[in-house]
Amino acid sequence: MANFLLKNKTLVNLAIVASFTFSVQLYAQSEPSNNTQSKTKSSAKIITEGSTEVSNGEEVVIESKTTIKHEITKSAFKLTGEIEQGGLVVGKTLPNNKVMLDDKELPVSANGDYTFGFSRDDTKNYKLTIISVNGDRVEKILTPSKREYNIQRIEGIKKSIMQPNPEAIARSRQDSKQIKAARKIASSDTYFAQGFIPPIEGIITGVYGSQRVYNGVPKNPHYGLDYAGNTGDPVKAPASGTVLLWVPDMFFSGGTMIIDHGQGVSSTFLHLSDSYVKQGDKVEQGQVVAAVGKSGRATGPHLDWRINWFDVKIDPALVLKLQPL
Numbered sequence: 001m002a003n004f005l006l007k008n009k010t011l012v013n014l015a016i017v018a019s020f021t022f023s024v025q026l027y028a029q030s031e032p033s034n035n036t037q038s039k040t041k042s043s044a045k046i047i048t049e050g051s052t053e054v055s056n057g058e059e060v061v062i063e064s065k066t067t068i069k070h071e072i073t074k075s076a077f078k079l080t081g082e083i084e085q086g087g088l089v090v091g092k093t094l095p096n097n098k099v100m101l102d103d104k105e106l107p108v109s110a111n112g113d114y115t116f117g118f119s120r121d122d123t124k125n126y127k128l129t130i131i132s133v134n135g136d137r138v139e140k141i142l143t144p145s146k147r148e149y150n151i152q153r154i155e156g157i158k159k160s161i162m163q164p165n166p167e168a169i170a171r172s173r174q175d176s177k178q179i180k181a182a183r184k185i186a187s188s189d190t191y192f193a194q195g196f197i198p199p200i201e202g203i204i205t206g207v208y209g210s211q212r213v214y215n216g217v218p219k220n221p222h223y224g225l226d227y228a229g230n231t232g233d234p235v236k237a238p239a240s241g242t243v244l245l246w247v248p249d250m251f252f253s254g255g256t257m258i259i260d261h262g263q264g265v266s267s268t269f270l271h272l273s274d275s276y277v278k279q280g281d282k283v284e285q286g287q288v289v290a291a292v293g294k295s296g297r298a299t300g301p302h303l304d305w306r307i308n309w310f311d312v313k314i315d316p317a318l319v320l321k322l323q324p325l
Contacts, residue, residue, distance in 0.1 A: 077091070078092045079092075080323045080324075081322055083118075083142055083143070083145065084147060085118055085123075086119070086208055086315030087314070087318045088117040088265065088314045088322065089142075090113065090114070091115065092193075092325040093130055095109070095110050097112070097133070099128070100129040100131070101127075101129075113325075115265060115309065120223070128141075149209035149211060149221070150211075151210070151211050152213065172252050175252070178247065178250075180311070185260055188262065188263070189241065189260065192261040192322075193325065194285070196239050196319045197236070197238050199235050199305050204225060206225070206226030206302075208222065208223060210222045224268075224306040227292075227303045230301055231292060232291050232293075233291065235269055235303055236286050236287060236289065237289050239261045240282075241267070242283070243258070243278065243283060246277070249296075251296065253271060253297075254294070254295025254298060255273060255290070256268065257275060264308075264310040265309050267305065268306040269303060270296065271303065271304055272291060273295060276288060307319050
């Protein structure tokens with residue numbers, strides 16, 4: 001890391017001064033470790049390469065303007081989350097900065113929080129851009145790493161099982177419309193940035209991305225995390241939020257609940273036997289909101305927990321790794 005020299009030859013981290021004075025105004029955060037650093041951070045001014053300023057009676061010589069910009073560029077991309085298929089990423093920047101993911105502007109909260117995610121089979125290169133109020137910008141290319149999923153091939157399935165009746169199809173389509181409408185909601189909440197906890201303490205019996213191929217026909221992948229449980233076991237909110245949807249009897253998913261965590265991030269619980277909250281209720285992380293069941297087309301009691309960023313299906317197991325910034 002580049003350094004600048006004080007007249008008394010003491011080395012001080014360049015990023016401390018740069019974060020406070022350089023005109024890019026991108027996110028930088030440094031904690032002073034001694035009095036000298038704290039005083040330098042509050043009073044030194046950097047104008048141009050090779051300039052000399054006096055701070056608390058000590059001469060500050062700037063070694064390289066290019067190096068200053070490089071240090072701030074690294075600080076600008078403060079991210080947590082997995083850059084891989086099915087990953088959710090949470091970022092932090094200055095609240096007045098603009099954040100772009102390719103040509104899509106991401107909402108930035110009053111605390112500088114923003115988020116985005118990658119789908120199950122995403123292989124695209126994304127350009128994440130942070131733009132200051134002055135119009136200066138830094139860019140970073142993000143490519144989600146590829147994953148291997150569990151694929152099961154099953155032959156000899158009866159056609160009656162492979163082809164549901166028209167009434168079932170019509171009802172499931174109506175259910176799907178309700179779920180999609182709820183997942184389009186983008187509140188300004190930032191509960192997603194505070195981390196997630198498991199909604200139930202149980203053995204994981206199904207994982208994200210797995211897929212079955214019946215008689216050579218691939219079915220939709222599984223986009224949730226399945227927990228074994230007993231009917232009536234408590235289900236907790238993995239993060240705080242607002243209940244967007246509660247329907248007790250959807251055709252495939254049975255008792256279905258969706259909780260909004262902000263900026264398009266939501267949790268969905270399937271096959272529930274009961275709900276202890278209603279649509280519009282505010283819930284806290286760890287609050288018991290529902291009960292495990294086997295409603296809908298479930299073979300036994302369990303919880304199917306899903307995470308979405310709008311219509312992008314996210315791996316809940318990766319969300320549990322998020323750390324607050």
